Amino acid sequence: MRKKIITSGSTFIDIDAFACLFAYKELLDLKKEEAEIVVTAACNSSVTQKYKDLNVNKTDASVEDVDFVVIDVSDPDHFDKIVKLDNVSHIFDHHPGFESYWSEKIGEHAVIEPIGAAATLIFREYEKENLLEKISPSSAELLAVAILSNTLNFQAKITKEEDKIAYEELKTFFDYSSTFEEEYFSEVQESIEKNILDSLKNDSKYINPELFIVQLEVWDSKHIIDNFQEEIDQFLRSANSEVSFLNLIELDKKRNVIICNDDRTLDYLEKYFSEFDIDREKKIAITPHVMLRKEIITRISKHTTIYNR
Ligand SMILES: [Mn+2]
Missing domain, CATH: 3.90.1640.10 (inorganic pyrophosphatase (n-terminal core))
Structure with missing residues (x-):
């Protein structure tokens, strides 16, 4: 052999x-x-x-x-x-x-x-x-x-x-031990936070020139929002897309916190996802369960024509 x-x-x-x-x-x-x-x-x-x-x-x-x-x-x-x-x-x-x-x-x-x-x-x-x-x-x-x-x-x-x-x-x-899952995901989150801009870049995707979706998988979304709101806003703006958001998957609470930059993006999400809980003041949308970017795209594409580039 x-x-x-x-x-x-x-x-x-x-x-x-x-x-x-x-x-x-x-x-x-x-x-x-x-x-x-x-x-x-x-x-x-x-x-x-x-x-x-x-x-x-x-x-x-x-x-x-x-x-x-x-x-x-x-x-x-x-x-x-x-x-x-x-x-x-x-x-x-x-x-x-x-x-x-x-x-x-x-x-x-x-x-x-x-x-x-x-x-x-x-x-x-x-x-x-x-x-x-x-x-x-x-x-x-x-x-x-x-x-x-x-x-x-x-x-x-x-x-x-x-x-x-x-x-x-x-x-x-x-x-x-019963903290195994939390320990692992928290450590992953730490390394994401250490290099937040690279982490955002590494998992970002233009679905088409008008739709830009970034994804991060974390244990605790609050910690990311409290510490990196500015970096995230800036990164989303730099995409220059009609609609851009960060799909923050929160593994502890088994849901996503979707961070948007503007009302246009919130309107867009509201149109396709009536089940999302939208907070216009914080400019976030919360999903009832975990949704991967590809699942979000599948839903949108059922209602529109998405051209992949
Ligand atoms: Mn695999």
């Missing part, structure tokens, strides 16, 4: 990819298969310092005569640049679009399913191989935190029952 290189996407590694790489390498170790993690992309803010310190990956290695296992991405255009497409042996992903491409190429070695986190698919591999009892506390914690993060505390629509079951099971394999 050829050596395996385990890798992920080219732009950045989030905690889901990071956890999967670590835990899948451990699974191959347990199976006595030779494998190495190689990643050239940087980690994003979902990978907190505690996990970064695990130093899981190399940034270069010989890629001659190896097979590639690619996790948390299946669009070949977004693979880490080290990947040789013809030598991909396994794919684990939960993003749609390339299911048939890969199943034609590598058959059942392509596991691409709509599920909350790729980490749940790796958890499933441990179960399949009957090796869950041997999972290390680090791998169990990483897979758990990946599920927590990618499902947004189980609020994202893509969350499946299997994600919840995996999470409950994984909790028993590391030192879990």
Whole structure:
């Protein structure tokens, strides 16, 4: 059997990819298969310092005569640049679009399913191989935190029952406490706040020139609003769009606080989302439950024609 290189996407590694790489390498170790993690992309803010310190990956290695296992991405255009497409042996992903491409190429070695986190698919591999009892506390914690993060505390629509079951099971394999979720998300929020402008930039999107939506996922929205109102207003204004807002997803309270710059944007939201609680004085709209940017866009596009640019 050829050596395996385990890798992920080219732009950045989030905690889901990071956890999967670590835990899948451990699974191959347990199976006595030779494998190495190689990643050239940087980690994003979902990978907190505690996990970064695990130093899981190399940034270069010989890629001659190896097979590639690619996790948390299946669009070949977004693979880490080290990947040789013809030598991909396994794919684990939960993003749609390339299911048939890969199943034609590598058959059942392509596991691409709509599920909350790729980490749940790796958890499933441990179960399949009957090796869950041997999972290390680090791998169990990483897979758990990946599920927590990618499902947004189980609020994202893509969350499946299997994600919840995996999470409950994984909790028993590391030192879990009831403040685990809050600790993780608060640490992510701290790193977002440390570099608020970059954080806003990194998750902002022009849906078309007239509609600009920024998204942040935080534990405590009040802390962001109290400390960064000015930066946020300025950033939204600089987009120069007809409508621009920050979709602040508040994971603790399981809702969004949408921060708007002006009445025009509030009018716009009111028109499409009668269920939002709009506060004209504070220029915010509060949703009854968590809504991702893509869900907001889907709703708007049902009523209008949105041209993506
Ligand atoms: Mn993922």
